[in-house]
Amino acid sequence: MMYRRSMSFALVATASLFLASSTHADGAHRPSLAIETDDGTVRAGDLVFDSWQAYFESDYFQENGSRCGTVINQNNPPAPHGGSASDCTYNFTNPSAAYDPAVGRLRIPVVVHVIRNSSGTQGNITEAMVASQIDVLNEDYLALPGTNGQNGTNAEIEFFLATEDPSGNPTNGITYSNNTTWFNDDGGYYNSLAWDTNRYLNFYTNTAGGFLGYVPDLPQGGIAGSSTDRVVCHYLSFGRNSPGFPYHLGRTATHEVGHYLGLYHTFDNGCGSNSCYTTNDRICDTPKQSSPNFGCSNDSSCGVSDDFRDYMDYTNDSCMTHFTSEQNKRMRCSMEHYRPNLHQDEPVVDGACCLSFGCLILSESVCNGNGGDFEGTGTACTPDPCPPPPDGACCLSFGCVVLSESVCDGNGGDFEGSGTACAPDPCPPLCPTVTGDISGDGSILGDDVGGYIRAKMGSPPLPGENQACADYGTGTISGDTAQFVTDLLN
Numbered sequence: 246m247m248y249r250r251s252m253s254f255a256l257v258a259t260a261s262l263f264l265a266s267s268t269h270a271d272g273a274h275r276p277s278l279a280i281e282t283d284d285g286t287v288r289a290g291d292l293v294f295d296s297w298q299a300y301f302e303s304d305y306f307q308e309n310g311s312r313c314g315t316v317i318n319q320n321n322p323p324a325p326h327g328g329s330a331s332d333c334t335y336n337f338t339n340p341s342a343a344y345d346p347a348v349g350r351l352r353i354p355v356v357v358h359v360i361r362n363s364s365g366t367q368g369n370i371t372e373a374m375v376a377s378q379i380d381v382l383n384e385d386y387l388a389l390p391g392t393n394g395q396n397g398t399n400a401e402i403e404f405f406l407a408t409e410d411p412s413g414n415p416t417n418g419i420t421y422s423n424n425t426t427w428f429n430d431d432g433g434y435y436n437s438l439a440w441d442t443n444r445y446l447n448f449y450t451n452t453a454g455g456f457l458g459y460v461p462d463l464p465q466g467g468i469a470g471s472s473t474d475r476v477v478c479h480y481l482s483f484g485r486n487s488p489g490f491p492y493h494l495g496r497t498a499t500h501e502v503g504h505y506l507g508l509y510h511t512f513d514n515g516c517g518s519n520s521c522y523t524t525n526d527r528i529c530d531t532p533k534q535s536s537p538n539f540g541c542s543n544d545s546s547c548g549v550s551d552d553f554r555d556y557m558d559y560t561n562d563s564c565m566t567h568f569t570s571e572q573n574k575r576m577r578c579s580m581e582h583y584r585p586n587l588h589q590d591e592p593v594v595d596g597a598c599c600l601s602f603g604c605l606i607l608s609e610s611v612c613n614g615n616g617g618d619f620e621g622t623g624t625a626c627t628p629d630p631c632p633p634p635p636d637g638a639c640c641l642s643f644g645c646v647v648l649s650e651s652v653c654d655g656n657g658g659d660f661e662g663s664g665t666a667c668a669p670d671p672c673p674p675l676c677p678t679v680t681g682d683i684s685g686d687g688s689i690l691g692d693d694v695g696g697y698i699r700a701k702m703g704s705p706p707l708p709g710e711n712q713a714c715a716d717y718g719t720g721t722i723s724g725d726t727a728q729f730v731t732d733l734l735n
């Protein structure tokens with residue numbers, strides 16, 4: 246089925262019920278389509294539903310376009326923040342290589358404000374459920390293999406719950422409030438709760454005005470830094486396997502963060518023209534589309550098949566699979582020019598980095614000094630771009646590298662483990678310590694050195710000589726031993 250979005254009708258029709266709201270003149274607050282009463286029933290206009298589930302399944306919900314309540318104030322755009330911000334204005338997208346995800350990962354600190362009713366009996370979300378939503382965002386924005394997001398396109402945008410609050414105090418990135426007015430998305434809660442919106446993505450969960458979610462505007466409107474800047478999600482459609490079936494897999498947040506980072510719906514502004522970077526959703530690799538799809542149907546509008554699996558349509562969570570490459574670029578452009586203070590650098594801790602020869606577990610400074618990109622935390626390579634190790638870990642003179650055994654052997658290293666970690670601890674010395682009287686009578690102790698010299702002389706190694714450390718074919722030897730012997734022979 247396909248429904249024409251009729252947001253303007255919905256807002257006009259319900260505004261009279263909620264004119265007690267005092268703040269919507271600033272565009273940041275919106276009249277609610279539906280609210281939850283203390284007995285748990287849902288009131289939408291003069292309709293009463295037994296539950297949010299009944300409401301989500303109703304014609305009322307779909308006819309009012311309630312999957313998303315984002316309003317884009319594109320009739321009044323401010324001046325761009327600078328020349329290059331013109332690459333992703335309200336009215337135009339330039340998907341240049343500067344916004345390619347390969348340029349590097351952008352990491353966004355997140356705070357989630359869970360708002361319950363005054364008695365705390367409605368709207369609760371556990372910390373684990375909040376964490377699961379962050380996981381879903383990363384699965385979708387990084388197209389992580391083995392997850393629901395694996396068929397998407399990697400935007401190299403990562404999300405993490407903030408570890409420091411705006412004052413620098415430790416935090417888990419989650420706040421809880423009990424306020425029935427706020428719970429029903431009223432009362433300017435963001436003026437009390439927002440963390441610096443230049444530096445944090447502020448999520449709020451409540452009844453979201455009867456929508457599944459919304460943002461007040463695209464960042465192109467200059468909202469970053471104001472307390473109204475936010476992503477609002479219905480508490481029943483937040484997190485993985487939430488109660489809000491069929492909007493239960495966390496894709497409401499994926500969709501709303503798309504707006505938060507500058508994306509239109511795939512159907513916004515009608516079919517547009519062939520000038521696809523300046524009409525419709527200002528993206529050319531999304532087909533022209535005139536109206537949203539619900540469910541998971543393959544519909545067509547504007548003479549071409551809709552991309553109904555795009556996160557920026559209205560289909561069921563299980564139906565959505567991807568952003569397009571140009572959507573990723575528009576989001577990264579929006580982030581860099583309209584939310585320039587939002588992303589944080591990688592944490593300075595030990596981790597995994599990718600060098601030309603493989604995935605090396607070293608400190609970040611070592612990675613950077615060797616031209617590698619720091620790609621994760623802890624001791625394991627994060628999935629992309631470090632490939633999974635085909636075989637095991639081996640120890641070379643410069644560190645512990647995850648490579649195949651054959652590569653290790655070919656480089657004189659010992660195969661030491663399997664999986665992504667060096668085993669057991671962490672790499673033994675490459676070669677036995679060589680001792681000898683190099684300044685006296687020239688006598689030498691050390692089997693490997695003996696073998697090396699024999700190799701230089703064209704003789705095979707004697708039994709017991711260290712063959713792992715010396716390549717008898719080429720006559721080279723690595724590590725301290727190499728220097729020792731080189732010095733000796735010279």
Ligand SMILES: [Zn+2]
Pocket residue numbers: 312313314315500501504510
């Ligand atoms: Zn939307």
